[in-house]
Structure formats: structure tokens, C-alpha cells
Amino acid sequence: MPSARRVRFLVMVGMAVIVTTLFFTSKFGSDESRAFQDFYGKTVNAMERKRGSGGAQIIMDGKGATAVSEAKDKDGDGSVGEDDVQQAKEMAERLRAAEQRAKDQANAKAPLKPDAPSEVVGVGSSAGGQNRKLKDKEASADAKDESDPASKAEAALNELLRKSPVVVFSKSYCPYSKRAKGVLLEKYTIDPAPYIVELDEHPMGKELQAKLGEMTGRSTVPNIMVNGKSIGGSDEINELDARKTLIDKIKSMGNKRVSMKERFGKNGPKGGDQ
Template identity: 65%
Template sequence: MPSARRVRLLMMVVIAAVITTLFFTSQMRSTIPHDNRTVHDFFGKTMNGLGSQQGSGQVVMSGKGTTVDSTVKDKDGDGSVDEDDEQLAKEMADRLRAAEQKAKDLANAKAPLKPDSPSEVIGVGSSAGGQKKGGAKGSSKEDEDSKESEEDREVEATLNTILKKSPVVIFSKTFCPYSKRAKGVLLEKYSIDPAPYVVELDEHPLGKQLQARLGVKTGRKTVPNIMINGKSVGGSDEIAELDSRKTLIDKFKAMGGKQLSMKERFVGNAKEKQE
């Protein structure tokens, strides 16, 4: 069995050998260039995996250690987001922008957006509304005015034609009791030559417009409206009053002149009284 002195000596020799070995190996490592890419790749991949699990919204690019937006994905399938993936993402974005611009150019070529020439626009703003040549507001108002003028001319021409039908014209409505009363007196109690011309406004295509025009022309807006040579005698009440006073024939002959002949009929007697 070795003595304690020998054991201690052996341990010192071993320790000295280990220290010497570590010293020389450390000197050798300091002279060899150190490649950090392996460490960085491992660190980058580890952080990338942790980021995808925790949803941090950022990834670490291997080889650089810099952060990029989460829209950059592993394009080349090497298990990490690196410079190649960033380059692929950039190229794809450039292609998308080019395609979008091409689509816009094609759309503009088919329907180019051209401003109105100064000659087409007279004014701008609310005070100039409807002043654009051919504009919707101006055209609509002009068309409406033109339509009203054309209708007015048509109504006036129709009324003049009706008044020429006979010296006596009765403007009436089929359902109106006052019109029936006036027509009963004039057409049944009296014989008028030429025969009165009756216009039923509720059956005439321009009846409403004709009644409105008669209201302006004669001041009487209701029916019946009895006209003699274009002048109004009145309505049902006026005819009934003249008849009761025995002055109806005189009134009609005074307004109708020589071209109008009027007789009173006697019920139950063939004799007619000539005034």
C-alpha cells in the first residue's frame, strides 16, 4: 500500500497535468477563427419556434438576429425565416403591385377619366345648379316647361274648337245633378237652333284641363257652365232664374244674335211659341 506522501504527490502531478492541458488547449482555441453562425442559427431557430407558439407577432431571422414583421413566412421550407424568405416575400409583393397597376392601366384605357371641358361647365356650386349644358336639372326644367306649354296650347286649341261647334255650348258632368237640371230646362223645355253642343267633362280626355281653363276664362270653376258665343251665361241657378222670370229666350237671343233661334215648348201641346 503506497504511503500518504506518495498519494499526495500523485494527485499533484495529475492536477498539474490537467492545468497544463487546459492552458495549451485554450491558447489553441484563441488562434482559431470562431464561426458564430452555428450558435446564431440555433438561437434563431429556437426563438422562431418560441415566437410561433406564443403568438408574439415577430420572428427572428437566422444569421442576422434581426426582427421582421410576422407577414414574412418560411417561404423556402428550410424550417427558419431567413434572408431567402425575406427576398421571396419582397419579390411576391413586387409582382402583386405590378399586377395591380396593370389592371388599373387596362381599366383606365377602357374608360378614361376625363374632366369636363370648360365649355361644358358654366358654373359651380348651389347657385349654378342646373347651369351645366345638357345637365339633368336644366334639361328637366326645360322639358317640363316645354311639356306644360305644349299641353296649354293643346287645351286652348281644343276649347276653341268646342266653342265653334254651336253658339250655345253646355259644359257639364254626367253625374252632376245641377248639370242635369240645366240640361233639362234648355234641351227639353226649349227648342234651340242650332242645337246646343254638350261637353261632358268627366268623359273628355282633357276634361280636367278644360274646366281649369274655363275657370280662368269665365271666373266659373264649377259645372254646369253655359256659354253663348264664347261668353258664360252662368250655371244651373242662373238658367233656372231666367226661366222662372220668362227672360231666358231674350237673354239667349241678345247674346246669340241673329244666328240663334229659340222657342219655348208646351207640354202636351204640339204648338210651339215663337219669340
């Protein structure tokens, strides 16, 4: 038949296992866990007092901590030995470990607590987030523009058109371009001087020619532009020159930004604008 000490020991171990199981499976929060632990501690202490026999008296304080108040003679040898003290300590440590596991389990199941105001106030803002979104959007648009050949061609074309009020888009080997340039540059004096763009030598020549076709409806060369508008190609320039209206045409489209005169007349050089 088992001794009274072993029976009490088994009872305490069984209760510790039950408490641990209840805490792992329950959904109580930390407050309910402490209330249950207090109830359990008081019950154990009352049982010990009522039994009045040997065994470690376990006291559970309001915070759930356990302590061994005294170790009693468990083996009935008439004295409290080191084995009695050691058993009492081991029992207290097992109960404390079971209690801590139950607390951790309850805290894990409890809802998350909000951050303290000191850790929240001043961290980020909706304006900052919106500014970041706008910057990201602009950066994305810029990256798209830089990678889009059509956009790059448009930017290059606009830059060329700012070089001079009169811009001639030509190809160095094209006979029609040579004839148009001969009329404009050799027969007339134009100030500011026309800016010549040889599309076959330009790194974006094909893209520029395609963009000019979209802008002016003329996809061939030469294409003579005055203030960003086309006055035609070789045939149109020669026809205006034959009618003696080329100067008036360019000056009217130049909007007083261009001065133009014929270099030589039938009897020699001419002076002044025409």
C-alpha cells in the first residue's frame, strides 16, 4: 500500500497537470487566469490545513507567484530532512513552471494590445504618404517617357525646332534636299541662319522623320519648318521662289523673328529686306 507521502505527492502532481491542461485549453485572459490561480491556491492551502499532515505548504500570492513556506516531515522519521526540503522545492518549481506556461498560453490567445501613444504620435502622416505616392508616380512617368521612343523623338524634335525660326530637315544624299537648300542658303540671306538637320546622319533620324510625318502630314524630305510649321518641300520652295513670294511667306510665318533678303538681282547685289 503506498505511503501517505506518496499519495499526497501524486495528488499534487495530478492537480498540477490538470491546472496546466485547463490553462492550455481555456480561452481565459490574464485576469481570469489570476483569479483561477488564486482560487486554486486557496483550495490547496485549505486542504493542507484540514489534512494537518506532513507535506510542503504551498502559498500562492496575488500575482500568481509560488513560495515554499515550510517543509514538513514527509517520511515519518520524526525530523525534517534534506529530502523533505528538496521535494518541497521541486514541487514549488513544477507548479511555478506550469503557472508560467499557462500565463504564456493565455497571453498568446488574448487580443493584441495597441501601441503606446508615445510610439505612435509623430510617426508618418497621410500627407507624407501621399507625397511619396505622387513622387513615385512622377518617377514612373519619367521612366516611361525615357523608355518610349516616340516620347524621346518628340522631345528631340522640339529641341531642334528651338535652334532657329527656320529649320530644314534634309538628307545629305537627297537631290531634292540639295536643291531646296541651294535656293534658301545660296540665293537668299536669312537671319537668323536656317538650322539644317541631316536626318540620315542624326542618331534619331528615323524617329524624327516619323514624328514630322505625324505633325505636318509630310513624311518625305526636305521639310522646311518656320516657327514650328511646315511650308513644304523642294517643289513648294521652288514655286514660291519663282513667284517672288518666298521672302514674304517666310517673313509672315516668322512673325517678325526672321529677316530675309535676296543675295543677287539681275543687275548685281541688292540691299535691304524684300
